[in-house]
Amino acid sequence: MDKITLDKDYIDSMNNLLGDEARSFFAEYSKPAYSALRLNTKYVLSEAMDEIRKYTIDAVPWSYDGYYTSGTPGHNVLHEAGAYYIQEPSAMAVVGQIRVSPDDVVLDLCAAPGGKTTTLSTLLTGGVLVSNEIVPNRARVLSDNVIRLGLDNVIVLNESSHNLASKLPSAFNKVLVDAPCSGEGMFRKDPDAISEWSSDIVSSCAERSYDILCDAYTLTRAGGTITYSTCTFELDENERNIAKFLDTHPDCTLLDPIMYDGFTQGVDVDNTGRCTKCIRLYPNRIKGEGHFIATILKSGNDDRYIPRSKTRCDRRAIDAFYKFCSVYDIKYHFYDNYTTFGDELYSVPLNINLEKVKVVSPGIDLGTYSKGVFTPSHHLAKILSRDTFPHIIDLDHSDTIRYLSGEVLKCDEDNISGWVLLSYLGLPLGFGKASGGVIKNHYPKHLRLRNPEIFRQ
Numbered sequence: 001m002d003k004i005t006l007d008k009d010y011i012d013s014m015n016n017l018l019g020d021e022a023r024s025f026f027a028e029y030s031k032p033a034y035s036a037l038r039l040n041t042k043y044v045l046s047e048a049m050d051e052i053r054k055y056t057i058d059a060v061p062w063s064y065d066g067y068y069t070s071g072t073p074g075h076n077v078l079h080e081a082g083a084y085y086i087q088e089p090s091a092m093a094v095v096g097q098i099r100v101s102p103d104d105v106v107l108d109l110c111a112a113p114g115g116k117t118t119t120l121s122t123l124l125t126g127g128v129l130v131s132n133e134i135v136p137n138r139a140r141v142l143s144d145n146v147i148r149l150g151l152d153n154v155i156v157l158n159e160s161s162h163n164l165a166s167k168l169p170s171a172f173n174k175v176l177v178d179a180p181c182s183g184e185g186m187f188r189k190d191p192d193a194i195s196e197w198s199s200d201i202v203s204s205c206a207e208r209s210y211d212i213l214c215d216a217y218t219l220t221r222a223g224g225t226i227t228y229s230t231c232t233f234e235l236d237e238n239e240r241n242i243a244k245f246l247d248t249h250p251d252c253t254l255l256d257p258i259m260y261d262g263f264t265q266g267v268d269v270d271n272t273g274r275c276t277k278c279i280r281l282y283p284n285r286i287k288g289e290g291h292f293i294a295t296i297l298k299s300g301n302d303d304r305y306i307p308r309s310k311t312r313c314d315r316r317a318i319d320a321f322y323k324f325c326s327v328y329d330i331k332y333h334f335y336d337n338y339t340t341f342g343d344e345l346y347s348v349p350l351n352i353n354l355e356k357v358k359v360v361s362p363g364i365d366l367g368t369y370s371k372g373v374f375t376p377s378h379h380l381a382k383i384l385s386r387d388t389f390p391h392i393i394d395l396d397h398s399d400t401i402r403y404l405s406g407e408v409l410k411c412d413e414d415n416i417s418g419w420v421l422l423s424y425l426g427l428p429l430g431f432g433k434a435s436g437g438v439i440k441n442h443y444p445k446h447l448r449l450r451n452p453e454i455f456r457q
Helices: 008-030 089-096 115-123 136-148 161-167 192-196 199-219 239-248 315-327 378-383 397-404
Strands: 036-039 056-059 066-069 084-086 105-108 128-132 154-157 172-178 220-230 252-254 279-281 291-298 338-341 344-347 359-361 364-370 373-376 392-394 418-424 427-435 438-441
Touching: 036 089, 036 115, 066 089, 084 115, 089 115, 089 172, 089 279, 089 291, 105 115, 115 128, 115 136, 115 172, 128 136, 136 154, 136 359, 136 378, 161 199, 172 199, 199 220, 199 239, 239 252, 239 291, 315 338, 315 344, 315 364, 315 373, 364 378, 378 427, 397 418, 397 427
Parallel strands: 105 128, 105 172, 128 154, 172 220, 392 418
Antiparallel strands: 036 066, 036 084, 056 066, 154 359, 220 291, 252 291, 279 291, 338 344, 344 364, 364 373, 418 427, 427 438
């Protein structure tokens, strides 16, 4: 890779932190960053695995279904179909430290673009995930990734941590704070982050991430856990923040981490030994970038029921949706709790109060009801399969690219009419509407391929 120039303050900081090991640490900047993907276990990938294996090398040892990669898996239609999520390998280590139970109610507090959210969702086979992002356009990207991977148990919010804490205190068993940070751990992967770094940025990030951590405490039930992570090496943003938090929250303690080869214990910043239960990931010790992880237990027991607000819903929209399900023989088990936002109908996970909270998506977007007509959504298409929706047309690679580009497709079977689900290698792509030997394309315009040629290679 190109030679990069590091800030002198950063160099001094890492020399002080690592001592003799700093030489091998800085030598990593002359090497390429590792890349990886995580398989989407919400989908049955058996038909697609031969193609996916063209990119995968070795398993990422600390990850759920993560693999180091070569080539350009982002330029494959399987990526657009939601077969996998491309994620930096060290970032995959965070979810494993959360110790998720299948029925947990989990909050991913700083969630965009969705790498950790999409992992957590697949582990919550009976639970609910609230995925929050304060920046509106990033929250929309987060929602798109949730839909792309066909996830059905995620609520996407666009809130500040402070406002969320005031509205949903003690609502969650597990809270993840992937805190905004100075980004030192990503310098090799994202050289632009180098020019944005300064000591002032470190101080600002440390203060902001501490405030978010305190909000996470309010959001966590007694007996629950907070997992705090960053992609920086700075003590102020990491161990010193944790030590300060523990000093001001005496009912909290650090859990023993789950360690893997190459993981390093945290720095004992206050001579108590407690911060050695944190985890540091250094690129000269593992195949990945820099990361910091700590999991905090909030002592006590709180199993109270968190009431769900009554949702408002147009009964006509529900009736139209039920009729659609009957006509097309849909056998999916939806949440029996519906709400409408404008013309949009949603199936909402239970036990989450969404009053006075900025909502991007309250659950499964089922479709729109307007002027007496129900039109199914892209989200609905992405959660269906041959077992739950029999009207499926399998596309070859060429027609898949044409569909993802927004083109009208020919339909060889003239007797097919109405809504059909297009798929590739068993993976749902989206809806089309067949009539007169053609299929009108209903793939969302903002998701369509901008450069189809790179997917044909």
